Amino acid sequence: MSEAALETQGLSMSFGALRVANDIDFRLEPGARHALIGPNGAGKTTFVNLVTGALQPSAGRIMLAGHDITRLAQAQRVKRGLVRTFQITALFRGLSVLENVTLAVGERHGVGGDMLRPSGSRRAVIAEAYALLERLGIADEALRPVKELAYGRQRLVEIAVALGLDPKVLLLDEPAAGVPSAESGTIIEMIERLPTGIAVLIIEHDMDLVFRLARRITVMVQGAVLVEGPPQEIAADPRVRQVYLGEREPA
Amino acid sequence: MTAETATPLAAAAVIDAFSRRHRLHWAEAIPWVLMVGAYFVFPDYLALGAQVLATILFGLSLDLILGYAGIVTLGHAAFFGTGAYVAGLLAAHGWGEPITGLLVAALAAAAVGFVSGAVVLRTQGLTLLMLTLVVATMLYEAANKATPITGGADGLGGMDVWPVLGFRFDLFGKVAYWYCGAALFASWIVARNIVHSPFGRSLTGIRENERRMHAIGSPVFWRRLAIYTIAAGMAGVAGALIAQTTAFVGLGVLSFDRSGAVLIMLILGGVGRLYGAFIGVPLYMILQDQFAEVDPVYWYFWIGLILVLVVVFAPGGAFGFADRLIRRLRRRAR
Numbered sequence: 399m400s401e402a403a404l405e406t407q408g409l410s411m412s413f414g415a416l417r418v419a420n421d422i423d424f425r426l427e428p429g430a431r432h433a434l435i436g437p438n439g440a441g442k443t444t445f446v447n448l449v450t451g452a453l454q455p456s457a458g459r460i461m462l463a464g465h466d467i468t469r470l471a472q473a474q475r476v477k478r479g480l481v482r483t484f485q486i487t488a489l490f491r492g493l494s495v496l497e498n499v500t501l502a503v504g505e506r507h508g509v510g511g512d513m514l515r516p517s518g519s520r521r522a523v524i525a526e527a528y529a530l531l532e533r534l535g536i537a538d539e540a541l542r543p544v545k546e547l548a549y550g551r552q553r554l555v556e557i558a559v560a561l562g563l564d565p566k567v568l569l570l571d572e573p574a575a576g577v578p579s580a581e582s583g584t585i586i587e588m589i590e591r592l593p594t595g596i597a598v599l600i601i602e603h604d605m606d607l608v609f610r611l612a613r614r615i616t617v618m619v620q621g622a623v624l625v626e627g628p629p630q631e632i633a634a635d636p637r638v639r640q641v642y643l644g645e646r647e648p649a
Numbered sequence: 650m651t652a653e654t655a656t657p658l659a660a661a662a663v664i665d666a667f668s669r670r671h672r673l674h675w676a677e678a679i680p681w682v683l684m685v686g687a688y689f690v691f692p693d694y695l696a697l698g699a700q701v702l703a704t705i706l707f708g709l710s711l712d713l714i715l716g717y718a719g720i721v722t723l724g725h726a727a728f729f730g731t732g733a734y735v736a737g738l739l740a741a742h743g744w745g746e747p748i749t750g751l752l753v754a755a756l757a758a759a760a761v762g763f764v765s766g767a768v769v770l771r772t773q774g775l776t777l778l779m780l781t782l783v784v785a786t787m788l789y790e791a792a793n794k795a796t797p798i799t800g801g802a803d804g805l806g807g808m809d810v811w812p813v814l815g816f817r818f819d820l821f822g823k824v825a826y827w828y829c830g831a832a833l834f835a836s837w838i839v840a841r842n843i844v845h846s847p848f849g850r851s852l853t854g855i856r857e858n859e860r861r862m863h864a865i866g867s868p869v870f871w872r873r874l875a876i877y878t879i880a881a882g883m884a885g886v887a888g889a890l891i892a893q894t895t896a897f898v899g900l901g902v903l904s905f906d907r908s909g910a911v912l913i914m915l916i917l918g919g920v921g922r923l924y925g926a927f928i929g930v931p932l933y934m935i936l937q938d939q940f941a942e943v944d945p946v947y948w949y950f951w952i953g954l955i956l957v958l959v960v961v962f963a964p965g966g967a968f969g970f971a972d973r974l975i976r977r978l979r980r981r982a983r
Contacts, residue, residue: 450864476866488864490857496667501854502865504847510867511875513848518668520847528664540663563865 401464403428403597404480404567409448409458418444419455420622426567430597433612435605437641441621442601443485446569450482451475462567476505479566483556485575485601491545495536495555498544499527502562527562534558534588550581557588568592570600574607586610609633617641671845680927684830688823696822696894701930702829703890706836708915708926710883715912716921717844718876719856720770721778723908724785725884727765728758730903732885734792737805737898745811751832751889758885759878761788766877770870782905789903804899808892818894825894832890836883837923843879844923852876856921913956919968928967 404426411419418441426432434442447453449460451472460468467475490498503523504510518524531537534554539547544555553573560568573589574582582604589611592598602608608615608629615632617624619641625632632638687698707729714720732754739750769780792799799805816824843849855862855869862869892898901907910933918929936955940948963970 452860452863472863473866473868476864482864484861484864488858488861490854490861492857493853494667496663497850500667501851501862501867505851505866509847510851511848511872513843513846513875515847516671516842516845517847517850518671518845521664521668524664524667525660528660532660537660537663541666559861559865 402426403463405461407459409455411448411453411455418621419448422623424616426597426599428597429594430614431612432614433600433602433608434616434618435602435608436618440618442618443571446482446571446601450480476563481560481563481565482569483560483571483573485571487552487556489544489552489555492543494541495531495544496527496540498555499530499558499562500524502559503527506563530558530561550577553577553585554588565596567597570598572602573600574604688826695826699822699825699829699894700891701934702833703887705926705930706833707884707887707911708930709836709840710880710887711911711915712920712923712925713840713880714877717849717856718852718873720873720877722781723778724781725911726903726907727785727788728762728881728884729888729907730788731761732758732888733892733898733902734799736889737808737892740808740810740893741805745809747810747813747893750893751886754889755882755885759882762881763878766874770873770877785903785908789900792903793900802900804897806897808896810893810896829890829894832886836886841923917959917966919966922968925966925968932967
């Protein structure tokens with residue numbers, strides 16, 4: 399069996415009597431396009447927070463490319479290539495688009511703590527950040543504060559910041575959330591064009607997006623994995639239909 | 650996609666514009682021109698002027714943590730007071746050389762900042778606010794009880810401050826004025842370099858969105874502790890300047906009043922701009938002087954009223970107000 403890009407074994411977490419993550423075994427293959435779906439409150443975001451280190455699990459292990467990262471701080475996991483985006487856009491709103499990405503690129507190069515030289519003197523870092531903006535088609539707004547951008551474009555900046563960290567595993571938390579459907583096409587295209595070397599896990603509500611992008615789907619319910627498989631199997635699975643019935647239209 | 654339409658030329662122009670941000674603007678010379686000018690225009694007020702310059706430095710140090718790192722503190726006087734007492738004790742016990750005194754005071758205050766910061770910066774919001782207050786209050790009470798060392802409520806006297814680089818501190822405050830001005834200028838260069846460095850920008854990132862800074866792999870706690878320590882050292886220099894130029898240290902240097910006043914001064918001037926203290930401190934002192942003349946008992950009430958008006962009608966202080974005024978004028982000119 400080849401080494402997983404990301405793997406969890408028996409991952410569990412409780413808030414008092416409430417089990418928000420229940421013995422989750424999960425595997426993300428190298429280069430995967432994998433979706434994690436489930437009704438509201440299924441524990442998808444908790445899972446992301448556990449994997450990235452924002453929360454500490456009460457039991458279980460998290461492996462990144464074969465290394466145990468369960469006890470590592472959030473920042474150290476990022477340094478090893480485990481990167482996430484946020485469901486609710488989490489950017490530096492008052493700063494320019496270019497600076498948002500420059501901060502991320504600078505941290506990756508280990509110059510984020512430099513006090514001696516002006517940040518503007520690191521042209522290589524800035525040029526790299528700018529090239530990313532070009533790739534995502536938002537270079538024309540490089541010098542505008544993020545808060546002035548349309549929401550759909552802010553979602554692209556959200557992805558640009560993550561890509562600035564050169565991820566090996568990328569967790570996209572509802573990348574198209576809140577974006578009008580006319581614009582969500584750009585975001586889907588963007589995700590489709592991500593390098594195949596990046597293993598991508600998409601946490602999503604939007605079934606169109608999931609079935610268009612994912613080659614494997616995991617369904618979570620009440621903090622546990624209900625079923626996992628390729629899209630056709632998931633779409634046909636009666637248990638999945640049952641879970642989603644009443645919650646939303648079956649996909 | 651618009652990616653392909655951006656030419657290399659446009660890219661270079663954008664990157665140039667971005668990397669020029671830290672260059673000096675002519676307006677940044679204004680405070681220093683005023684400082685030199687004031688020496689000649691107000692020769693009778695130089696002693697007061699030295700106090701103003703030292704207090705501006707105190708406000709500048711607060712701006713680094715409040716304006717840039719977004720750490721709200723009610724106990725910044727802890728470091729100011731530490732610097733003042735260390736400089737005072739050195740001068741009272743046989744080492745009156747002012748510049749080394751300043752450096753030792755800075756190190757001591759930075760050490761207090763590092764140790765207390767390592768504890769209080771693990772908390773956030775109201776808890777953090779209260780803990781900064783607690784640290785300052787504890788130091789205040791310690792200085793109050795340690796009468797044999799600090800002189801307690803009577804204050805620390807008997808300081809013998811030696812000449813600075815051969816210039817004896819005079820009654821008119823000429824030497825004190827230049828001494829404080831030089832210290833402020835040097836600290837301003839340090840502060841300006843810091844806020845434009847990647848480290849400084851990452852502090853702004855922490856203020857804007859701490860969660861995202863964690864997510865891009867930034868050691869948020871250490872960054873905050875680093876700037877807290879630096880700002881504490883700078884506040885220590887300010888305290889030491891006041892101690893050395895007045896040859897006296899009273900308990901007031903550690904008081905809540907001192908922490909609160911510098912916060913108000915900075916808010917009046919404008920937070921997170923590096924120059925807020927340069928306007929806020931003189932503004933506060935003028936207001937205080939005017940109000941105390943009209944209403945010697947309740948002048949603090951009027952300061953409070955002004956503060957409320959600023960927060961409600963001119964958020965961003967004097968600088969924020971000027972910003973909006975300029976923007977409006979430009980729009981009208983168009």
